[in-house]
Every structure is written in C-alpha cells, then in structure tokens.
Amino acid sequence: MTDKRLKNYDDLIKEEPDLSLLNRAYALLSTNFERATSQLAELADRGSILSMIYLGEAYQRSQPKNLDAAEKWYRKAYENGAAMGLFALGLLHFQKNNYAEAETLFQEGAENDDELSMFWLAKIYAHNDNFDKNRYKIRLLLEKSASKGNVSAKSALAFSFMKGRYGLGNIPKGIWLYLSSLLEAAKIAIKNPDDPRLWH
Structure with missing residues (x-):
C-alpha cells in the first residue's frame, strides 16, 4: 500500500x-x-x-x-x-x-512492527499442516509478537514448545510461558474481554 x-x-x-x-x-x-x-x-x-x-x-x-x-x-x-x-x-x-490476500496484508503489517499482524501471519504459515515447512518463520513471528504484548502469540508459542516442536529442551520453557500467558490474559480480560491481543 x-x-x-x-x-x-x-x-x-x-x-x-x-x-x-x-x-x-x-x-x-x-x-x-x-x-x-x-x-x-x-x-x-x-x-x-x-x-x-x-x-x-x-x-x-x-x-x-x-x-x-x-x-x-x-x-x-x-x-x-x-x-x-x-x-x-x-x-x-x-x-x-x-488466505493469499490475508497473507499479503499481514506481511505488510508485520513489516511495520504490528504485533497482531505478526501473530495472524504465523497462523497462515501454520495453516493446512504447513508448520514443519515454516517452523522457524512461525517461531520468529510468535516471539516478536509475544514480546510486544500479544498474549495469543505467547500462548501459541508455549503450546509449540510443550509439544516438542522446537526440541525437548524447550518443553519446560513452554510450560512456564503457558502459565505466564494465562495470568496475562486474565489481567487483560478483566479490563477488556474484547482486546485483540486475546483473539486466536
């Protein structure tokens, strides 16, 4: 654009x-x-x-x-x-x-440092069992989105770690991230249950 x-x-x-x-x-x-x-x-x-x-x-x-x-x-x-x-x-x-149009838009949003676009772009990369093909792109997007406060990205990253998708050594980290995301989500939901950071 x-x-x-x-x-x-x-x-x-x-x-x-x-x-x-x-x-x-x-x-x-x-x-x-x-x-x-x-x-x-x-x-x-x-x-x-x-x-x-x-x-x-x-x-x-x-x-x-x-x-x-x-x-x-x-x-x-x-x-x-x-x-x-x-x-x-x-x-x-x-x-x-x-999905093609959505990917183009979310890619632009991610390039402009928008954490919501990063999360949904990661979802597109994982769509239709394409996770293994795009695993490192997905991890990078989820980590960056989570670091900017997106709880859904943090939760998705936690589940990927807990499932061993990024090595068995990251399973404990996944558990910690998941518990942390639950606490953050609860705090956000109290203030605004419709907050886009909770969408997934």
Missing part, C-alpha cells in the same frame, strides 16, 4: 477532526444504527480514519452482516495509512478463507 509508517491508534486520535462527534456517533450504534452510520460516514468524508474503522466494524457485526460494506470501509482506512484498518481487512479476508 505504502512505504510510509502505518498510523497507530494514538496517531489517529491526534488527526481526528471531531472527537466529540465521533464518540457520540459510536455510542449511537447500539440504539440507532442508521443515524450512527450516517454520522460516521459524514465524519469519514471529513477525513476521520477512525470513523472508517468503526463503520467497518459496524457493518461486520450488523444483523444481517454486510461484509462488502465492512471490506469497503476497512480498505479505506488501510489506504489512508491506518494499521488498524490493515489488520481488520486482513482478518476479514482470513475469516473468508482468502
């Missing part, structure tokens, strides 16, 4: 044209979907990248789901340089079994 650094959440907050209206529109999604999405679309036209992401989430979770609209808004956020947009678009493709 671009050779520029992807924008994180803090960057998007700083660039937000009307944070107060954004928060009101987001809160309105649960009670008046049409009005909320209309307000978010207006904000998106004014350059609000967070509105684009919220619209993608809204259409992905709506009943019935509108995945075409979700993809449209995630892609707009991604094209405007948002790491959250890239990850959401990649995850949507992963869930639709479009």
Whole structure:
C-alpha cells in the first residue's frame, strides 16, 4: 500500500477532526444504527480514519452482516495509512478463507512492527499442516509478537514448545510461558474481554 509508517491508534486520535462527534456517533450504534452510520460516514468524508474503522466494524457485526460494506470501509482506512484498518481487512479476508490476500496484508503489517499482524501471519504459515515447512518463520513471528504484548502469540508459542516442536529442551520453557500467558490474559480480560491481543 505504502512505504510510509502505518498510523497507530494514538496517531489517529491526534488527526481526528471531531472527537466529540465521533464518540457520540459510536455510542449511537447500539440504539440507532442508521443515524450512527450516517454520522460516521459524514465524519469519514471529513477525513476521520477512525470513523472508517468503526463503520467497518459496524457493518461486520450488523444483523444481517454486510461484509462488502465492512471490506469497503476497512480498505479505506488501510489506504489512508491506518494499521488498524490493515489488520481488520486482513482478518476479514482470513475469516473468508482468502488466505493469499490475508497473507499479503499481514506481511505488510508485520513489516511495520504490528504485533497482531505478526501473530495472524504465523497462523497462515501454520495453516493446512504447513508448520514443519515454516517452523522457524512461525517461531520468529510468535516471539516478536509475544514480546510486544500479544498474549495469543505467547500462548501459541508455549503450546509449540510443550509439544516438542522446537526440541525437548524447550518443553519446560513452554510450560512456564503457558502459565505466564494465562495470568496475562486474565489481567487483560478483566479490563477488556474484547482486546485483540486475546483473539486466536
């Protein structure tokens, strides 16, 4: 998409044209979907990248789901340089079994130091019993993602160690990592059970 650094959440907050209206529109999604999405679309036209992401989430979770609209808004956020947009678009493709497209997006995210993209790229490398072929790529991605706070990556790495996939000598390390990941996951879940670092 671009050779520029992807924008994180803090960057998007700083660039937000009307944070107060954004928060009101987001809160309105649960009670008046049409009005909320209309307000978010207006904000998106004014350059609000967070509105684009919220619209993608809204259409992905709506009943019935509108995945075409979700993809449209995630892609707009991604094209405007948002790491959250890239990850959401990649995850949507992963869930639709479009693994080639998801891999391309997660690869870009990983190259931009996004820990969520690293974890899901590792999942793609392990897909369809390809673990042995990609074992060292997977380990590197999981270790880096875990070091940046992704609990799901830490747990996945722990299971790989405990299963002896990286040698019997790493089994005790796997047990320690697994117990540590459980504690970290509990702390995160108390604050926010929907935290993306818990997704797997």
